[in-house]
Amino acid sequence: MVTRADVINNARRYIPPRMPSWQPRSDTHVFNPANPDHTFHSGYTTSREYGVMPYVYGGTDGFDSGTQFLVRINNGDCPGGWDRRNPLPGGIPGRTTYNWNVRPPRGLGYGFRVPQNLAGIDCSGYVLRCWGFSRRRINGVGYSTRTLPRLCVEVTRANLKPGDILNWAGRHVRLFNAPAGARVNIFESGGGGYARAYRNGDTRGRVINRNIAWDDRYTAYSPFPQLVYFEPAPGSYLLADMPQPTILARFTGSGELVVSEFSVDGVSVPYRETPTSPLQVSYTPDLDLAPGKHTVTIGVINRIVGQDFKDLFTQEFHLF
Numbered sequence: 001m002v003t004r005a006d007v008i009n010n011a012r013r014y015i016p017p018r019m020p021s022w023q024p025r026s027d028t029h030v031f032n033p034a035n036p037d038h039t040f041h042s043g044y045t046t047s048r049e050y051g052v053m054p055y056v057y058g059g060t061d062g063f064d065s066g067t068q069f070l071v072r073i074n075n076g077d078c079p080g081g082w083d084r085r086n087p088l089p090g091g092i093p094g095r096t097t098y099n100w101n102v103r104p105p106r107g108l109g110y111g112f113r114v115p116q117n118l119a120g121i122d123c124s125g126y127v128l129r130c131w132g133f134s135r136r137r138i139n140g141v142g143y144s145t146r147t148l149p150r151l152c153v154e155v156t157r158a159n160l161k162p163g164d165i166l167n168w169a170g171r172h173v174r175l176f177n178a179p180a181g182a183r184v185n186i187f188e189s190g191g192g193g194y195a196r197a198y199r200n201g202d203t204r205g206r207v208i209n210r211n212i213a214w215d216d217r218y219t220a221y222s223p224f225p226q227l228v229y230f231e232p233a234p235g236s237y238l239l240a241d242m243p244q245p246t247i248l249a250r251f252t253g254s255g256e257l258v259v260s261e262f263s264v265d266g267v268s269v270p271y272r273e274t275p276t277s278p279l280q281v282s283y284t285p286d287l288d289l290a291p292g293k294h295t296v297t298i299g300v301i302n303r304i305v306g307q308d309f310k311d312l313f314t315q316e317f318h319l320f
């Protein structure tokens with residue numbers, strides 16, 4: 001089971017200060033011994049230690065966890081990030097692991113050999129790891145920016161919460177953390193690079209947490225259950241008009257929805273459940289409620305491809 005707090009905690013494991021320091025034993029990888037010019041020269045060189053997670057364009061394989069990455073580095077695998085040379089062999093106009101992966105004319109065409117030989121994680125692999133998945137291919141589907149929406153429901157920008165995503169299908173995905181004034185705070189494993197080795201403060205070719213401008217090319221999605229209706233709506237009501245108010249809530253989600261808890265003023269109550277789509281739960285007290293503030297808390301799980309995404313929903317109303 002994963003909560004929104006778990007997702008953000010997982011995201012922070014891939015950035016300083018949570019990311020353990022590491023120093024590569026190798027900063028090159030020969031993809032074609034018959035053509036030594038086809039040797040990747042990582043921007044993360046053997047001359048120093050690092051505390052960031054490199055990006056690797058990975059298809060279905062760029063899925064290193066922090067632990068797996070450190071094992072690979074200790075075993076002598078070359079870190080990804082970018083090729084510090086400019087230009088790449090054959091005049092390819094770029095230096096990223098994407099350019100090593102895809103076919104000419106945009107790349108060198110080494111495909112899945114790139115994440116198999118360069119250590120790191122790509123954008124969708126990072127999101128899946130943060131969501132608690134131990135593998136990318138599930139039930140025959142390799143999840144990427146094109147297929148991540150299958151695990152989610154689309155939400156509005158106003159309804160984004162920590163752990164949701166901003167997805168540009170076929171291009172890139174970002175993990176939403178919080179609004180930041182007129183901007184947005186996100187976590188992402190981003191590509192790009194430099195015609196040199198890594199320097200402290202570089203923002204490309206690595207996992208990073210930063211504030212960015214809203215981008216309309218991205219669509220908001222959530223793997224968590226969504227509250228779509230609640231009564232009584234937050235507000236104040238005459239006790240004489242509703243001494244025993246029926247509390248009713250409806251939820252939607254991308255998978256099987258399960259109620260994990262239902263409490264009023266901190267006390268669990270016997271609720272009715274209508275397992276339709278949307279899921280509906282309700283409770284009518286046997287006795288009159290006391291005047292004052294009343295707090296309703298409902299826990300709901302969205303169960304999808306073997307993972308449970310749990311969220312808590314709290315609503316308040318007043319009787320006087």
